[in-house]
Amino acid sequence: MNGEDPQERPEQIRNIINGLERYNPQAADILEAYLTQQCEEKFTDCASNRALLKLSPAHIPNSYQLNPDRIKDEVITNILVKAMTQFPSAQFDLALHLLLPSHTSAGPNSPSSDLAEAISKLRVLNAQLEGAQYAKFWETLASDDIYADLTADIRGFEETIRVRIAALVGQAFREIQASVLESWLGFRSVDEVKKFVVETCGWTVDDAGVVHVPKNPDNEAKKMEIREDVSIDMFSKVIRRSWEDSA
Amino acid sequence: MSSYQNGVAPARAIEDDSDVEEEALVADYKEQVQYEGVDELDQAALAQQADDLQAQLVAAAQPLDFQASLETKFRSYDNYCGLFHYILNSESGPVDIEPPTYYWAWDVIDEFIYQFNTFSSYRLRIARQGGPEEEVQILRENPNTWGCYSVLNVLYSLIQKSQITEQLAAMRRGEDPMAVAGPYGSRNLYRMLGYFSIIGLLRVHCLLGDFSLALKTLDDIELNKKAMFARVMAAHFTTYYYVGFSYMMMRRYADAIRMFSHILVYVSRTKNFQKNSQYDSISKKNDQMLALIAMCVAFHPTRLDDTIHTALREKYGEQLLKLQRGGPESLPVFEELFRLSCPKFISPVPPDFDHPEANVDPIEHHLSIFMEEVKTNMWSPTVKSYLKLYTTMDLKKLAGFLDVNPEELRSMLLVGKQRTKQLRWTDGSLLEGELVNISDLDYALQGDIIHISEAKMGRKLVDWYLRNLARTYA
Numbered sequence: 001m002n003g004e005d006p007q008e009r010p011e012q013i014r015n016i017i018n019g020l021e022r023y024n025p026q027a028a029d030i031l032e033a034y035l036t037q038q039c040e041e042k043f044t045d046c047a048s049n050r051a052l053l054k055l056s057p058a059h060i061p062n063s064y065q066l067n068p069d070r071i072k073d074e075v076i077t078n079i080l081v082k083a084m085t086q087f088p089s090a091q092f093d094l095a096l097h098l099l100l101p102s103h104t105s106a107g108p109n110s111p112s113s114d115l116a117e118a119i120s121k122l123r124v125l126n127a128q129l130e131g132a133q134y135a136k137f138w139e140t141l142a143s144d145d146i147y148a149d150l151t152a153d154i155r156g157f158e159e160t161i162r163v164r165i166a167a168l169v170g171q172a173f174r175e176i177q178a179s180v181l182e183s184w185l186g187f188r189s190v191d192e193v194k195k196f197v198v199e200t201c202g203w204t205v206d207d208a209g210v211v212h213v214p215k216n217p218d219n220e221a222k223k224m225e226i227r228e229d230v231s232i233d234m235f236s237k238v239i240r241r242s243w244e245d246s247a
Numbered sequence: 248m249s250s251y252q253n254g255v256a257p258a259r260a261i262e263d264d265s266d267v268e269e270e271a272l273v274a275d276y277k278e279q280v281q282y283e284g285v286d287e288l289d290q291a292a293l294a295q296q297a298d299d300l301q302a303q304l305v306a307a308a309q310p311l312d313f314q315a316s317l318e319t320k321f322r323s324y325d326n327y328c329g330l331f332h333y334i335l336n337s338e339s340g341p342v343d344i345e346p347p348t349y350y351w352a353w354d355v356i357d358e359f360i361y362q363f364n365t366f367s368s369y370r371l372r373i374a375r376q377g378g379p380e381e382e383v384q385i386l387r388e389n390p391n392t393w394g395c396y397s398v399l400n401v402l403y404s405l406i407q408k409s410q411i412t413e414q415l416a417a418m419r420r421g422e423d424p425m426a427v428a429g430p431y432g433s434r435n436l437y438r439m440l441g442y443f444s445i446i447g448l449l450r451v452h453c454l455l456g457d458f459s460l461a462l463k464t465l466d467d468i469e470l471n472k473k474a475m476f477a478r479v480m481a482a483h484f485t486t487y488y489y490v491g492f493s494y495m496m497m498r499r500y501a502d503a504i505r506m507f508s509h510i511l512v513y514v515s516r517t518k519n520f521q522k523n524s525q526y527d528s529i530s531k532k533n534d535q536m537l538a539l540i541a542m543c544v545a546f547h548p549t550r551l552d553d554t555i556h557t558a559l560r561e562k563y564g565e566q567l568l569k570l571q572r573g574g575p576e577s578l579p580v581f582e583e584l585f586r587l588s589c590p591k592f593i594s595p596v597p598p599d600f601d602h603p604e605a606n607v608d609p610i611e612h613h614l615s616i617f618m619e620e621v622k623t624n625m626w627s628p629t630v631k632s633y634l635k636l637y638t639t640m641d642l643k644k645l646a647g648f649l650d651v652n653p654e655e656l657r658s659m660l661l662v663g664k665q666r667t668k669q670l671r672w673t674d675g676s677l678l679e680g681e682l683v684n685i686s687d688l689d690y691a692l693q694g695d696i697i698h699i700s701e702a703k704m705g706r707k708l709v710d711w712y713l714r715n716l717a718r719t720y721a
Binding site: 001004020023047050054088089090093094096097098099100101102104123127130131132133134135168169171172173174175176177180210218219220221222223224225226227228230234235237238241 | 609659665707
């Protein structure tokens with residue numbers, strides 16, 4: 001799965017998340033620093049971030065009283081935004097499952113309703129990415145200042161999303177109108193689209209404004225016949241039996 | 248903290264440079280994982296009652312009465328803590344005693360987790376709906392009784408003490424596990440407890456909503472009929488249920504179906520030998536897994552084993568049809584089946600007794616996340632049913648058929664296309680897998696023209712042939 005076991009994961013982090021150290025509240029600092037690194041560089045380690053989520057005050061409630069700043073809301077939202085960039089995948093959901101039930105359904109009396117609101121906003125955004133409603137995604141992103149705050153820590157967030165969308169388009173399309181891509185990639189003009197697809201994706205654009213994607217195994221949709229693989233091993237019992245019976 | 252097995256990391260020595268706050272944090276954390284009710288006196292008493300130990304071992308595996316009072320539940324917790332504490336920290340080294348039966352270790356771990364599970368549900372219900380004042384008071388004052396960190400600590404400690412991970416690794420390399428078992432792990436009592444604690448961890452992680460960690464827990468256990476757990480029917484069954492469920496939540500439907508199918512076929516074949524009380528609980532889980540298969544098949548249409556297909560149609564025929572048809576009408580069916588078949592999720596923290604309405608049932612939490620993905624995929628069956636009829640199709644025309652606008656249809660097509668790629672296990676640990684195309688229908692877009700290709704399935708004859716051959720021989 002995307003972002004599950006990145007090559008960039010250092011030895012120290014591997015030791016923490018694979019051992020009992022993952023329950024040590026003091027490991028949170030290291031994992032948090034690692035999250036910051038992920039936000040600045042463009043890779044994501046969802047497995048490590050989930051370990052960090054479980055060390056949040058949500059899971060060890062008393063640590064919150066002792067040290068309310070221990071894990072900030074930003075850490076939780078940054079983890080979610082990083083997981084979101086791995087679409088389409090279950091990463092965002094897997095992180096959500098680890099949050100407290102009270103976080104995902106904001107009640108009027110819930111103690112941290114700012115966080116609950118941020119989470120519900122991010123869920124809307126993620127649902128649009130998962131549902132391939134890319135034009136709506138960019139609209140939503142621009143519709144509320146809160147999104148700018150939530151994604152501020154992730155360097156090159158928009159660019160990351162854009163590259164990912166383009167990759168997914170490349171897996172499904174042989175040709176696509178530049179005007180469609182304009183809304184999907186969140187650009188404001190067809191020229192921006194042309195520049196992006198030529199420079200970043202290495203695709204071509206013709207005079208009619210149609211973007212051509214080179215052939216790849218995914219956008220070919222070739223006919224194929226699935227045949228049963230038959231090996232001698234499958235018959236080993238029968239053969240042995242016939243051998244034994246006749247002996 | 249009395250010298251309780253330093254299994255969980257926070258109990259380790261504090262680093263020199265840590266500040267006071269951190270020390271307080273650790274101290275507090277220690278308090279949380281500490282086992283209450285075991286003081287020196289108890290320990291001495293335990294040691295004296297070595298004869299009674301057998302009786303205690305047997306008692307620990309006995310199911311608690313369904314209507315047990317809160318007091319009994321608290322006492323039961325203390326008893327477990329006392330017993331595990333004694334087993335893990337006996338002054339004179341490993342406890343020299345044989346488990347009463349082969350099933351004992353499984354039964355103890357199973358009952359321990361079951362009581363943890365029911366206690367958590369009960370406590371949440373009291374917090375949400377209120378209850379007798381004194382019960383609320385007791386629960387409020389003892390947030391760490393049956394706390395999830397205590398339970399995790401027991402399981403991790405048993406695993407560590409028994410060196411079961413090392414033993415299993417040695418077995419996989421074809422070496423003698425006894426060489427790495429250590430003084431504790433070489434005894435049946437510890438080895439069995441350690442082994443079933445791994446299965447227990449799988450379960451607890453899943454109950455807490457950490458599905459990938461749940462699967463990772465089984466890294467050292469190979470899932471096959473030769474595995475140790477397979478000798479205990481309930482353990483065999485439980486393992487596959489939780490592994491399958493975790494796979495489903497990770498959207499690895501092909502793997503989930505494989506797990507459920509394996510165990511359901513196994514049960515149907517051994518049904519005749521299982522006519523005891525165990526069978527009742529198995530038959531309930533059996534139905535749950537059929538419901539889970541129904542959902543997985545809706546996400547990932549595939550051919551099922553004949554026995555399972557028949558059972559599925561008998562049990563959930565109507566629901567399956569609705570799931571496979573998709574659309575908004577399928578949503579309540581997904582919800583219904585999920586509620587019916589999911590484990591009784593546990594919230595990792597004690598409820599808030601002061602704000603009853605702030606306590607959300609964890610099932611609702613996990614269900615709402617699951618339903619998000621259901622909604623994303625809800626149009627896929629409809630779209631696919633049309634695509635199957637054509638080799639090329641105009642996007643606008645299809646949008647007209649479906650009564651949606653072209654932009655919406657593009658999204659649906661992309662979703663359908665993206666979801667056909669799934670991680671599927673081939674070899675190695677459960678979390679590994681290869682990204683494969685799981686659908687027989689593929690398509691690509693050229694502007695507004697959809698090119699569709701359907702993979703033709705050659706007939707699968709080997710299985711049919713072998714089965715009939717076996718029948719003739721018999």
